Amino acid sequence: MSADNHEARPPKRSRTEDTPRQSSAATPLDLDNFQCHEEFWFDDGSIVLIAQQKTGFRVYRALLTAQSTIFADMFTSSSPSAEEMIEGCPVVHLSDTPEDIAHLLRVLLPKSQRLLYSRKSILSFHQLSAIIRLSHKYHVQDVLDQAVEYLQTHFTSTFDAWTSNTALRVPLFSARHAIGVVNLARLIDRPALLPIAFYRCAQLGGDVVSGYRREDKTVEYLRRRDLRRCIDGRNELAEQAASVLAEVFGNAYPCDACVRRERCAIALLNLSARMVADEFVSEVDVLTSWAGRIEEWAEDLDLCEPCRRAVITQDRRARRQVWDDLPTIFGLTVEGWAASEDEDETTDPDTP
Numbered sequence: 001m002s003a004d005n006h007e008a009r010p011p012k013r014s015r016t017e018d019t020p021r022q023s024s025a026a027t028p029l030d031l032d033n034f035q036c037h038e039e040f041w042f043d044d045g046s047i048v049l050i051a052q053q054k055t056g057f058r059v060y061r062a063l064l065t066a067q068s069t070i071f072a073d074m075f076t077s078s079s080p081s082a083e084e085m086i087e088g089c090p091v092v093h094l095s096d097t098p099e100d101i102a103h104l105l106r107v108l109l110p111k112s113q114r115l116l117y118s119r120k121s122i123l124s125f126h127q128l129s130a131i132i133r134l135s136h137k138y139h140v141q142d143v144l145d146q147a148v149e150y151l152q153t154h155f156t157s158t159f160d161a162w163t164s165n166t167a168l169r170v171p172l173f174s175a176r177h178a179i180g181v182v183n184l185a186r187l188i189d190r191p192a193l194l195p196i197a198f199y200r201c202a203q204l205g206g207d208v209v210s211g212y213r214r215e216d217k218t219v220e221y222l223r224r225r226d227l228r229r230c231i232d233g234r235n236e237l238a239e240q241a242a243s244v245l246a247e248v249f250g251n252a253y254p255c256d257a258c259v260r261r262e263r264c265a266i267a268l269l270n271l272s273a274r275m276v277a278d279e280f281v282s283e284v285d286v287l288t289s290w291a292g293r294i295e296e297w298a299e300d301l302d303l304c305e306p307c308r309r310a311v312i313t314q315d316r317r318a319r320r321q322v323w324d325d326l327p328t329i330f331g332l333t334v335e336g337w338a339a340s341e342d343e344d345e346t347t348d349p350d351t352p
Ligand SMILES: [Zn+2]
Pocket: 254, 255, 257, 258, 259, 260, 261, 264, 303, 304, 305, 306, 307, 308
């Protein structure tokens, strides 16, 4: 805030380039490096938010006040007479990055993509991460809830969702974003997001220590104790992989409903041999189903239909066991994990 009450008079600004501002007023702002945000500088805006001393957002005070009690408190706690002013607007300094603030403002003050309802929104991880962190920080609860719900569709806490295609596809997320998801879950205290976030981190191998690069080029890492959880969990998954494979492929006996036992006994042995020779056999991605390969091999090897189904059921059951153990594998406590949906055990996997 300025000691005097002179208004910083900004130079003409351009909408297409970021123009440094000049001013003779003594303010803590480094006006040589100050930029108006291209997207959020409204001529009739009533407050200027300044991100990290460098980027200004001229927006509408009353609209932000109505949506965030934290913004409301910040705006009222500073007396206008004591404030530095830009183009007649009081100034509020924020420690957040300009990228993060822009993501939040696109939700709070949308200029496009006004949605009445959509089930098919596709968000980048940067968007989602910024919206979760800032809506948490500024107490915009309904936005936070929606963002977390979106994240949960990809970092699910239910085995059924995991085994459906939607859980496996993570649009616009990269593998390393799982690191960010662990940190988000810690920040907002949503432990149900953690098992799959850690599971995905564990798949990164050594890359997990390199963190992931945020939009502002800073790098976000797992906290030390979470990194340890990840590494220990990866070792545990590798150990469990062998027993999962043994459970899925180790049964050399045709099922009770088998329609041609001799042929199926040979086919099951060959199925097991194919698994051993498979290039993915040593991976720690034990929650990924073998069902696709089983279907393919069963057809090649002429396994009967009931035996094929029995192997698919074993695959699901073995992975379900790992799923139930995930919190333990990563040293987590997640209330209610694996408490439901046990009808899977009795449901024929072929039943839609
Ligand atoms: Zn059979």
